[in-house]
Amino acid sequence: MTDGGKRVVQQRPGGKLLADALVAQGVTHAFCVPGESYLDLLDGLYAQRNRVQLVTCRFEAGAVHMAEAYGKLTGKPGVAIVTRGPGACHAAIGVHVAFQDSTPLVLIVGQIPFEETDRESFQEVDYRKMFAPLAKWVTQIDEAARIPELMAHAFDVARSGRPGPVVVAISEEMQRETAAVPDIGPARVLPPHPAPEAVPAMMDMLRKAQKPLAVLGGGGWTAEGRAAIRDFLLANDLPVAVSFRRQGLFDGTSPNYAGDLGVGADAALVAKAKECDLFLAIGTRMGEPVSQGYTLLDMAGATPIVQVHQDQAEIGRVYRPALGITSDLNAFAAAARAAAPVENPPWAGWTRELRAAREAQAEAPEVGGPLDLASALQALEKALPPDTIFTTDAGNFATWPTRFMHVREGQDFLGPTNGAMGYGVPAAIGAAVVHPDRCVVCFVGDGGMLMTGQEIATAFHHSVAPIVLVFNNQMYGTIRMHQEKTFPGRVSGTALTNPDFARFIESFGGHGEVVERTDDLVPAFERARASGKPALIELRTDPEQITNRSTIAQLREQARRAAEGASTAAQAPSSSSVAARAPEPRRTSPRPR
Structure with missing residues (x-):
């Protein structure tokens, strides 16, 4: 308000100042589990209820996953609010997701009265120490007068450079001050733009290449940025892969799409990537999943790498690039699109090779049993709306839609690059809150479903209707896979006993289906969507089919052969005795696959 042209600032309690600070930063949604440590903030949000939708969740990890999904979809910091001690600890996994996914996020944590600090007061935690390795910045507000300053800075940090999470602790009595x-x-x-010589230097390197490969990754992309980078890549007829769980960055049906270079990547794509003579890392950090455990390329730069990233500290962090470009990804995309494309690029055949490898990988193999999961998912892909939002949890099941389905232009794909189980269902609810008019489909395993599946109550409470596909194989599939590879037949700690998932969601008043046959998935999905309710489709999969490429029996056979080979090697004569006599040729007959 003003008085004679002068600004007059009224006294406000800290709880109201905090709520008003969120409004000042443009916040429209906040995801929370309420706690007595921030009652005054809750009251401040009541006064702003027409401007900020407060989404009440059931578990702090679920609340932060929803906020993280909001950040991915909007590019604005998602906001989560949790209470002190256990609430903050539960929320930590969502902070880790946001950190590794480069998602802007602000987590507000209620705190003990600051006068009780260092007494190990009830639920006391030093959040600066706790969240230091998980967040871009951690602060605590103990003076109400500093709320606007520190909250503004928190949002600035979350958005700037490589986006990520910020944690703000708010002491109890400060909210009443x-x-x-x-x-x-x-x-x-x-936003920072590429240096004037950056794109010309990249184009000079591209003109000398015979087998280039572009890999898209990172966070902070806008729709305009994705369109610009698409135009640049297609104008130069470049083969394009996406990094781990970044399928929404490029149209999977494009003739230039080569697949996803992450966990469970197609062996043919990995082999081709090792052949490339120019690696364009656009947005990706070149981390462990993309680099296939840091084995994909020579770290010293034998294969020229052009790395584009918002944060200069990420460029060359592991792999030494021939050219590093520090830039906002969307600004870089616009600059790259404006550059004259390479005329008659010599890699047209190379691009078609990589696309052919992707198409071969996506062919549904012949498998026994009534539910052919690959064929069912491919039929589902054709039935999905063009603006579908996909969310995925972590686990072996997630490789099925990644391998056999394609995310198209206009669709979005949200997944945790840190491999956090329990992400998929809350992320789907968060996505549906952001875009209630779009179809939201969640892929989750039976293990992840019972980690945060109770958050489906939040969907009912806030009248949104995601559709959850539960892949039920009655086990922690990824761990069982590794177990069978290392200790075949010795099943320990990985079996699960599950409820009837369809009845689970029906108990909330939702729509439940069970699918056990290939042809039943699409009709079940159509009924689920027509219901207008939160829906769950349980896919009862064959536990023997442990991955989309192997059965348990095949893993055990591979482990047996490996053990036999190790035993033979251990029994082999010493080099001196080998030199003394000529070895007999070893003949092996091929085994059926």
Whole structure:
């Protein structure tokens, strides 16, 4: 308000200042599990209920996953609010997801009264120490007068450079303290653009290449940025892969799409990537999943790498690039699109080779049993709306839709690059809250479903209707796979006993289906969507089919052969005795696959 042209700032309690600070930063949604440590903030949000939708969740990890999905879809910091101690500890996994996924996020944590600090008060935690390795910045507000300043900075940090999570602890009595300070809105900051010589240097390198490969990854992409990078890649007829769980960055049906270079990547794509003579890492950090455990390329730069990233500290962190470009990804994409494309690129045949390898990988193999999962998912892909939002949990099941389905332009794909189980269902609810008019489909295993599946109650409470596909094989599939490879037949700790998942969601008032045959998935999906309710489709899969490429029996046979080979090697004569006599040729007959 003003008085004679002068700004007059009224006294406000800290709880109201915090709520008003969120409004000043443009926050429209906040995801929470309520706690007594931030009652005053809750009251402040009541006063702003027409401007900020407060989404009440059932578990702190679920709340942060929903906020993280909001951040991925909007590019704005998602906001989660949790209570102190156990609430903050539960929330930590979502902070880790946001950190490794480069998603802007602000987590607000209620805190003990600051006068009780270092007494090990009830639920006391030093959040600066706890979240230091998981967040971009951690702070605590103990003075109400500093709320606008510190909250504005928290949002700035979450959005800037490589986006990520910020944690703000708010002490209890500070929320009741009053102060007369103005609100602070977001600063208008122009994004960093590539240096003038950056794109020309990249194009010079591209003109000398015979087998280039572009890999898209990272966070902070806008729809305009994705369109610009698509135009650049297609204009130069480049083969394009996406990094781990970044399928939404490029149209999977494009003739230039070569697949996903992450966990469970197609062996043919990995082999081709090792052949490339120019690696364009656009947005990706070149981390462990993309680099196939840091084995894909020579770290010293034998294969020229062009790495584009918002954060200069990420460029060359592991792999030494021939050219590093520090830039906002969307600004880089616009600059790259404006560059004259390479005329008559010599790699047209190479691009078609990589696409052929992707198409071969996506062919549904012949498998026994009534539910052919690959064929069922491919039929489902054709039935999905063009603006579908996919969310995925972590686990072996997730490789089925990744391998056999394609995310098209106009669709979005949200998944945890840190491999967090329990992400899929809350992320689907968060996505549906952001876009209630779009179809949201969640892929989750039976293990992940019972980690955060109770969050489906939040969907009912806030009238959104995601459709959850539960892949039920009655086990922690990824761990069982590794177990069978290392200790074949010695099943320990990986078997599960599950409920009837369809009846589970029906108990909330939702729509439940069970699918056990290939042809039943699409009709079940159509009924689920027509119901207009939160829905769950349980896919009862064959436990023997442990991955989309192997059965348990095949893994055990491979382990047996490996053990025999190790035993033979251990029994082999010494090099001196080998030199003394000529070895007999070893003949092996091929075994059926």
